[in-house]
Amino acid sequence: AQRVTQPEKLLSVFKGAPVELKCNYSYSGSPELFWYVQYSRQRLQLLLRHISRESIKGFTADLNKGETSFHLKKPFAQEEDSAMYYCALTAGSSNTGKLIFGQGTTLQVKP
Amino acid sequence: NAGVMQNPRHLVRRRGQEARLRCSPMKGHSHVYWYRQLPEEGLKFMVYLQKENIIDESGMPKERFSAEFPKEGPSILRIQQVVRGDSAAYFCASSPPGFRSTYEQYFGPGTRLTVT
DSSP: OOEEEOOOSEEEEETTSOEEEOOEEEOSSOOEEEEEEEOTTSOOEEEEEGGGTOOBTTBEEOOBTTTTBOOEEESSOOGGGOEEEEEEEEOOTTSOOOOEEOOOEEEEEEO | OOOOEEEOSEEEEOTTOOEEEEEEOOTTOOEEEEEEEOTTSOEEEEEEEETTEEEEOTTSOSSSEEEEOOSSSOEEEEEOSOOGGGOEEEEEEEEOSSOGGGSOOEEOOOEEEEEO
Protein backbone atom coordinates (compact mmCIF):
# COMPACT_ATOMS: atom_id res chain seq x y z
CA ALA A 1 0.00 0.00 0.00
CA GLN A 2 1.14 3.53 -0.66
CA ARG A 3 1.96 5.39 2.51
CA VAL A 4 3.86 8.47 3.62
CA THR A 5 5.08 8.76 7.18
CA GLN A 6 6.28 11.90 8.91
CA PRO A 7 7.33 10.71 12.35
CA GLU A 8 7.52 14.13 14.00
CA LYS A 9 4.36 16.05 14.71
CA LEU A 10 6.31 19.07 15.94
CA LEU A 11 9.89 20.16 15.38
CA SER A 12 11.12 23.14 17.35
CA VAL A 13 14.51 24.74 16.62
CA PHE A 14 16.25 28.03 17.23
CA LYS A 15 16.91 30.52 14.46
CA GLY A 16 20.13 29.67 12.66
CA ALA A 17 20.05 25.99 13.62
CA PRO A 18 19.93 23.25 10.98
CA VAL A 19 16.57 21.72 10.20
CA GLU A 20 15.69 18.24 9.01
CA LEU A 21 12.07 17.21 8.58
CA LYS A 22 11.81 13.48 8.11
CA CYS A 23 9.70 11.71 5.52
CA ASN A 24 9.58 8.01 4.75
CA TYR A 25 7.42 6.41 2.13
CA SER A 26 6.14 3.02 1.18
CA TYR A 27 5.61 2.34 -2.51
CA SER A 28 6.84 -0.50 -4.68
CA GLY A 29 7.14 1.41 -7.95
CA SER A 30 8.71 4.73 -8.87
CA PRO A 31 6.98 7.48 -6.96
CA GLU A 32 7.29 11.19 -7.40
CA LEU A 33 7.91 12.93 -4.11
CA PHE A 34 6.92 16.43 -3.07
CA TRP A 35 7.10 18.76 -0.11
CA TYR A 36 4.16 21.09 0.42
CA VAL A 37 4.11 23.95 2.94
CA GLN A 38 1.28 25.82 4.61
CA TYR A 39 2.16 29.11 6.28
CA SER A 40 -0.19 30.58 8.84
CA ARG A 41 -3.47 31.71 7.24
CA GLN A 42 -2.28 30.78 3.76
CA ARG A 43 -3.18 27.96 1.43
CA LEU A 44 -1.14 24.85 0.87
CA GLN A 45 1.57 25.40 -1.72
CA LEU A 46 4.26 23.35 -3.36
CA LEU A 47 7.71 23.86 -1.86
CA LEU A 48 9.72 21.49 -3.98
CA ARG A 49 9.61 18.23 -5.88
CA HIS A 50 12.34 15.64 -6.17
CA ILE A 51 12.23 15.49 -9.96
CA SER A 52 13.38 19.08 -10.37
CA ARG A 53 16.25 18.77 -7.85
CA GLU A 54 16.04 22.43 -6.97
CA SER A 55 16.55 24.43 -3.82
CA ILE A 56 13.67 26.64 -2.75
CA LYS A 57 14.05 29.15 0.10
CA GLY A 58 17.21 27.32 1.08
CA PHE A 59 15.45 23.96 1.44
CA THR A 60 16.62 20.82 -0.31
CA ALA A 61 15.41 17.24 -0.31
CA ASP A 62 17.10 14.17 -1.72
CA LEU A 63 15.24 11.06 -2.67
CA ASN A 64 16.91 8.02 -1.13
CA LYS A 65 15.36 4.97 -2.76
CA GLY A 66 17.36 2.55 -0.63
CA GLU A 67 16.02 4.01 2.59
CA THR A 68 12.71 5.08 0.98
CA SER A 69 13.16 8.54 2.43
CA PHE A 70 12.77 12.12 1.25
CA HIS A 71 13.90 14.26 4.16
CA LEU A 72 13.67 18.03 3.91
CA LYS A 73 16.74 19.96 5.01
CA LYS A 74 17.87 23.51 5.54
CA PRO A 75 21.24 24.43 7.00
CA PHE A 76 20.12 27.59 8.83
CA ALA A 77 16.49 27.98 9.89
CA GLN A 78 14.77 31.36 9.72
CA GLU A 79 11.75 32.51 11.74
CA GLU A 80 9.73 32.83 8.54
CA ASP A 81 10.19 29.10 7.95
CA SER A 82 7.72 28.42 10.75
CA ALA A 83 4.85 26.56 9.08
CA MET A 84 3.22 23.19 8.57
CA TYR A 85 5.12 20.92 6.18
CA TYR A 86 3.63 17.97 4.34
CA CYS A 87 5.49 15.29 2.45
CA ALA A 88 3.50 13.72 -0.40
CA LEU A 89 3.87 11.26 -3.23
CA THR A 90 2.18 10.36 -6.46
CA ALA A 91 2.57 6.95 -7.92
CA GLY A 92 4.28 7.73 -11.20
CA SER A 93 3.16 7.65 -14.79
CA SER A 94 0.32 5.16 -14.45
CA ASN A 95 -1.32 7.09 -11.67
CA THR A 96 -4.05 9.68 -11.86
CA GLY A 97 -1.85 12.19 -10.11
CA LYS A 98 -3.57 11.94 -6.74
CA LEU A 99 -1.35 12.91 -3.86
CA ILE A 100 -0.78 10.71 -0.83
CA PHE A 101 0.10 12.96 2.11
CA GLY A 102 1.92 12.38 5.34
CA GLN A 103 0.42 13.59 8.60
CA GLY A 104 2.43 16.79 8.52
CA THR A 105 5.13 18.30 10.72
CA THR A 106 4.81 21.69 12.37
CA LEU A 107 8.13 23.52 12.24
CA GLN A 108 8.55 26.15 14.91
CA VAL A 109 11.61 28.38 14.60
CA LYS A 110 12.27 30.31 17.79
CA PRO A 111 14.13 33.63 17.83
CA ASN B 1 -5.40 34.62 -12.16
CA ALA B 2 -7.24 34.46 -8.84
CA GLY B 3 -6.15 30.96 -8.00
CA VAL B 4 -8.36 28.10 -6.97
CA MET B 5 -11.54 29.39 -5.36
CA GLN B 6 -13.61 27.50 -2.84
CA ASN B 7 -16.87 28.49 -1.27
CA PRO B 8 -18.15 28.71 1.25
CA ARG B 9 -15.08 29.00 3.46
CA HIS B 10 -17.05 27.88 6.49
CA LEU B 11 -20.20 25.79 6.47
CA VAL B 12 -22.27 24.72 9.43
CA ARG B 13 -24.86 22.02 9.00
CA ARG B 14 -27.07 20.09 11.38
CA ARG B 15 -26.99 16.32 11.32
CA GLY B 16 -29.10 15.02 8.46
CA GLN B 17 -28.78 18.09 6.26
CA GLU B 18 -26.97 18.30 2.94
CA ALA B 19 -23.67 20.07 2.40
CA ARG B 20 -22.57 21.43 -0.98
CA LEU B 21 -18.98 22.53 -1.41
CA ARG B 22 -17.90 24.40 -4.52
CA CYS B 23 -14.54 24.60 -6.23
CA SER B 24 -13.57 26.78 -9.16
CA PRO B 25 -10.23 25.68 -10.63
CA MET B 26 -7.59 28.03 -11.92
CA LYS B 27 -8.11 29.35 -15.43
CA GLY B 28 -6.98 26.80 -17.98
CA HIS B 29 -6.97 23.91 -15.50
CA SER B 30 -9.07 20.91 -16.42
CA HIS B 31 -8.19 18.55 -13.55
CA VAL B 32 -9.80 18.86 -10.12
CA TYR B 33 -8.94 16.91 -6.99
CA TRP B 34 -10.79 16.86 -3.69
CA TYR B 35 -9.06 16.07 -0.39
CA ARG B 36 -10.37 15.83 3.15
CA GLN B 37 -8.45 16.68 6.29
CA LEU B 38 -9.83 15.34 9.53
CA PRO B 39 -8.63 16.96 12.78
CA GLU B 40 -5.01 16.10 13.61
CA GLU B 41 -4.56 14.20 10.34
CA GLY B 42 -3.01 14.80 6.94
CA LEU B 43 -4.95 15.38 3.75
CA LYS B 44 -6.63 12.30 2.31
CA PHE B 45 -7.46 11.97 -1.37
CA MET B 46 -11.16 11.64 -2.17
CA VAL B 47 -11.80 12.04 -5.87
CA TYR B 48 -10.23 13.19 -9.13
CA LEU B 49 -12.34 14.67 -11.89
CA GLN B 50 -11.99 16.11 -15.32
CA LYS B 51 -14.74 18.04 -17.08
CA GLU B 52 -17.88 15.85 -17.02
CA ASN B 53 -15.91 12.78 -15.95
CA ILE B 54 -14.99 11.12 -12.67
CA ILE B 55 -11.56 9.61 -13.24
CA ASP B 56 -10.71 8.20 -9.81
CA GLU B 57 -13.10 8.05 -6.87
CA SER B 58 -11.17 5.48 -4.86
CA GLY B 59 -11.05 7.75 -1.81
CA MET B 60 -14.74 8.59 -1.67
CA PRO B 61 -16.89 7.05 1.05
CA LYS B 62 -19.31 4.59 -0.52
CA GLU B 63 -22.45 6.33 0.67
CA ARG B 64 -23.71 9.90 0.94
CA PHE B 65 -20.78 11.47 -0.93
CA SER B 66 -20.79 12.46 -4.58
CA ALA B 67 -18.81 14.80 -6.81
CA GLU B 68 -19.23 16.37 -10.19
CA PHE B 69 -17.38 18.72 -12.50
CA PRO B 70 -19.83 19.89 -15.17
CA LYS B 71 -18.92 21.33 -18.50
CA GLU B 72 -19.82 24.77 -17.23
CA GLY B 73 -19.43 25.94 -13.66
CA PRO B 74 -17.53 24.82 -10.60
CA SER B 75 -16.88 21.35 -9.30
CA ILE B 76 -19.29 20.35 -6.54
CA LEU B 77 -18.68 17.98 -3.65
CA ARG B 78 -22.01 16.97 -2.18
CA ILE B 79 -22.52 15.28 1.16
CA GLN B 80 -26.01 14.06 1.92
CA GLN B 81 -27.38 13.47 5.40
CA VAL B 82 -24.26 14.77 7.12
CA VAL B 83 -23.05 13.22 10.36
CA ARG B 84 -20.66 14.58 13.00
CA GLY B 85 -17.82 12.51 11.55
CA ASP B 86 -18.04 14.54 8.33
CA SER B 87 -16.73 17.59 10.18
CA ALA B 88 -13.43 18.35 8.49
CA ALA B 89 -11.61 20.70 6.16
CA TYR B 90 -12.23 19.92 2.51
CA PHE B 91 -9.62 21.07 0.04
CA CYS B 92 -9.85 21.32 -3.69
CA ALA B 93 -6.82 21.39 -5.98
CA SER B 94 -6.51 21.87 -9.71
CA SER B 95 -3.83 21.18 -12.28
CA PRO B 96 -3.44 21.87 -15.98
CA PRO B 97 -4.00 19.25 -18.67
CA GLY B 98 -1.00 17.11 -19.46
CA PHE B 99 1.11 14.46 -17.77
CA ARG B 100 -0.83 14.27 -14.56
CA SER B 101 1.61 13.04 -12.02
CA THR B 102 4.27 15.63 -12.69
CA TYR B 103 2.13 18.72 -12.75
CA GLU B 104 1.86 20.82 -9.68
CA GLN B 105 -1.49 20.86 -7.95
CA TYR B 106 -2.69 24.28 -6.85
CA PHE B 107 -4.78 24.24 -3.73
CA GLY B 108 -7.74 26.29 -2.70
CA PRO B 109 -8.15 27.76 0.79
CA GLY B 110 -10.45 24.95 1.86
CA THR B 111 -13.98 24.73 3.21
CA ARG B 112 -14.31 23.98 6.90
CA LEU B 113 -17.46 21.93 7.47
CA THR B 114 -18.87 21.71 10.96
CA VAL B 115 -21.73 19.35 11.67
CA THR B 116 -23.68 20.13 14.83
